[in-house]
Amino acid sequence: MEKFVEDLQASRILGILRDCPMDAMETVAQAVRRSGLRFLEVTMNTPGACAQIERFAVLLDGICRIGAGTVLTADEAARATDSGATFLVSPCLSIPVQEFANANGIPALPGAQTATEIWNAHQAGAAMVKIFPARSAGGPSFFKELRGPFRQIPLLACGGVSADNASEYIQSGADALAFGGSVFSRERLLRSDAEAIARDISSLAAAATAV
Numbered sequence: 001m002e003k004f005v006e007d008l009q010a011s012r013i014l015g016i017l018r019d020c021p022m023d024a025m026e027t028v029a030q031a032v033r034r035s036g037l038r039f040l041e042v043t044m045n046t047p048g049a050c051a052q053i054e055r056f057a058v059l060l061d062g063i064c065r066i067g068a069g070t071v072l073t074a075d076e077a078a079r080a081t082d083s084g085a086t087f088l089v090s091p092c093l094s095i096p097v098q099e100f101a102n103a104n105g106i107p108a109l110p111g112a113q114t115a116t117e118i119w120n121a122h123q124a125g126a127a128m129v130k131i132f133p134a135r136s137a138g139g140p141s142f143f144k145e146l147r148g149p150f151r152q153i154p155l156l157a158c159g160g161v162s163a164d165n166a167s168e169y170i171q172s173g174a175d176a177l178a179f180g181g182s183v184f185s186r187e188r189l190l191r192s193d194a195e196a197i198a199r200d201i202s203s204l205a206a207a208a209t210a211v
Contacts, residue, residue, distance in 0.1 A: 001105070001107055001127050004065075004087060004107040004127055005107070005127055005128055005154050005175075007038065007065075008038075008039060008128065008154075008156075008175070008176045009154065009175045009176060011038040011039060011176070011205075012170065012175075012176050012177060012205065012208040012209055013037065013038075013039070013176065013177050013178075013179065013201070013204055013205050013208055014039040014040070014041065014089075014156065014176060014177070014178045014179075015032075015037055015039065015040045015041070015178075015179060015180070015183070015184065015201065016041050016043065016069055016089075016158075016178055016179065016180035016181075016184070017040060017041065017042050017043065017046070017052075017069075017180070017184050018042075018043040018045070018046055018069070018070075018180060018181065018184075019043075019046050019047070019186070020042070020046060020052065020184065020189060021189060021190065022048055022051070022052070024189035024190065024192065025052060025055055025056065025059070026059070027188075027189060027192045027193070027194045027197070028040075028056075028184065028189070028194075028197070029056065029059040029060055030194035030198070031194040031195075031197035031198040031201065032060055032063065032064050032198075032201075033060075033063060034194065034195075034198035034202075035197075035198040035199075035201035035202045035205065036202070036205070037064055037201050037205075038063075038064055038065060039064065039065050039067065039087075040056065040060070040064050040065070040066055040067070041066075041067040041068060041069035041087070041089050042056065042066065042067075042068060042069065042085075043068075043069040043070040044068055044069065044070045044071050044072075044076045044079075044080060045070050049068070049080070050079050050080065050082075050083040051083070053066055053068060053080060053083040053084050053085050054083040054084050056084075057083070057084030057085075065086050065087065066084060066085060066086060067080075067085050067086060067087035067088060067089060068080030068081075068083075068085040068087075068088055068089065069089040069090075070089070070090065070091060071088045071089065071090050071094070071097050072090060072091075072092075072094050072097065073094065073096060073097065074096040074097060074099070074100045076097075077096075077097045077100040077101065077106075078100065081104065081106060086106070086107075087106060087107040087108070087109065087127070088100075088101055088106060088107070088108045088109070089108075089109045089110075089111075089130060089178075090108070090109070090110045090111055090130075091111040091130075091132055092110060092111045092112070092117075093110040093111070093112060093117065093120060093121045093124060093126075094110065095124065097110070098110060098121075098124045098125055098126065101125065102124075102125045107127035107128070108125070108126055108127055109126060109127060109128045109129070109130045109156055110124070110126050110129065110130065111129075111130045111131075111132040111158070112129050112130070112131065112132070113131065113132065113133075113137050115146070115149070115150075118131070118146070118150060118153060118155075119150070119153075122150075122153045127154070128154040128155065128156050128175065128176070129153055129154065129155055129156065130155075130156040130158050130178065131143070131146075131155055131156065131157055131158065131174075132158045132159050133158065133159030133160065134157040134158055134159045134160055134161065134169070134174075135159050135160025135161075136159065136160075139160070139165070139168075139169075140165065140168040140169050140171070140172035140174075141172065143155060143157065143169060143172040143173040143174050144172040144173055146173060147172075147173035154175045154176075155173065155174055155175050155176075156174065156175065156176045156177070156178055157169045157174040157176070157177050157178065158177075158178035159178075161177045161178060161179050161204075162179070162182060162204070163200070163203040163204045163206075163207045164207075166204055166207035166208040167207050167208065167210055167211050169208075170208055170211040171211050176208075177204070177208055179201075179204060182200075183197055183200045183201060183204070184197060
């Protein structure tokens with residue numbers, strides 16, 4: 001668990017892949033290889049999510065950790081991990097998901113927004129708490145305020161993160177940043193534009209690690 005957090009803190013970025021067409025998976029894999037992305041989640045409300053997790057685990061073995069996102073039930077958590085997911089991400093704290101993660105030694109990153117939600121997620125065993133949606137919560141300034149009482153809790157910013165504000169989020173106290181549709185856009189996936197995806201991932205990584 002500590003190793004996962006340390007590696008994500010070092011990498012500082014996590015990709016979210018939602019509704020990726022099955023025939024665009026190789027495009028994503030190419031972009032990941034070119035950009036050096038180390039963490040990628042496939043959301044469980046993507047059609048064929050488990051099949052995608054299983055395939056990415058093979059395509060990107062040793063290159064990128066594959067996780068499951070939008071995990072809301074213990075059944076989804078079990079199906080995701082059976083398919084090869086090595087971490088679980090949720091938009092909120094789902095106690096059944098967190099209990100499954102705790103019992104199986106799997107890093108879980110539940111979503112939270114208020115101080116109470118953040119603390120409850122941490123107390124429940126979250127490896128890192130995802131502040132979602134980060135932009136609506138107040139953006140980088142919100143993280144700066146959170147770091148007063150919550151210095152010991154690893155925080156992931158998700159929602160409205162870009163290369164333009166990445167360094168500000170990190171400077172304000174975010175340990176890592178999550179990105180999704182702005183980079184993995186449907187248009188890019190449909191036209192197999194791995195170069196554009198890789199370019200944006202690299203730009204975001206550079207901005208996040210420049211601090």
